[in-house]
């Protein structure tokens with residue numbers, strides 16, 4: 403069953419329910435679903451994670467396996483429900499396991515794994531058991547052309563990680579980039595692995611690119627699956643406002659606790675995670691202004 407939140411896009415063509423008891427089936431949204439964005443671009447949503455896949459006559463470019471501690475079969479089935487063309491690539495958005503885990507079945511089908519160089523370094527160091535080590539790396543930029551579709555892999559610097567790619571489809575004017583440009587949201591918890599203030603520079607670079615539709619790694623409020631450049635502009639404004647507010651507290655000699663209590667940013671208080679995560683976001687910027695870390 404699809405909720406209104408998903409209806410802003412075109413048809414959802416596959417929906418499934420995983421291990422949800424019968425009594426809960428009416429209330430819960432499906433565990434996974436495929437949404438068509440354009441003729442060749444799809445979103446596969448699995449729980450609260452989503453990945454983009456691009457279909458061409460010569461093969462499929464998949465992105466994040468998003469199968470940490472759960473089977474990857476629903477994602478592969480979703481692709482094969484659209485096309486029988488082979489899955490040629492799996493491209494990681496960044497190194498974090500909740501997005502990269504579960505790629506083995508894609509590897510067994512012959513896919514080539516691609517990631518930013520720093521993602522390969524991190525994955526090789528930590529050796530998470532269910533993350534496939536990338537076969538190929540990108541430093542600043544790579545262009546993949548397959549079956550008439552062009553996909554750019556851009557590195558715009560450090561932001562939510564030091565390995566984030568901005569995948570851009572120039573013809574379709576779509577980008578897929580994960581975990582740092584939410585649709586109406588503050589940053590996740592204490593902004594672990596996030597580089598401050600570099601994330602603001604990265605946002606300016608993404609805003610300067612030519613695109614219209616954002617596919618993020620998690621749906622937004624109401625299950626909204628795509629955003630626009632306004633979401634990137636709003637996120638930059640939020641971080642700049644947050645940074646300025648925290649700097650003021652630090653300059654006034656206030657403590658962490660004072661800053662977390664004093665600061666409110668009413669422009670953003672309608673964002674669903676504002677109340678829960680704003681204090682932790684404040685703490686991250688307090689470290690930056692107070693200690694330069």
Ligand SMILES: [Zn+2]
Nearest residue numbers: 496498562581
């Ligand atoms: Zn992440």
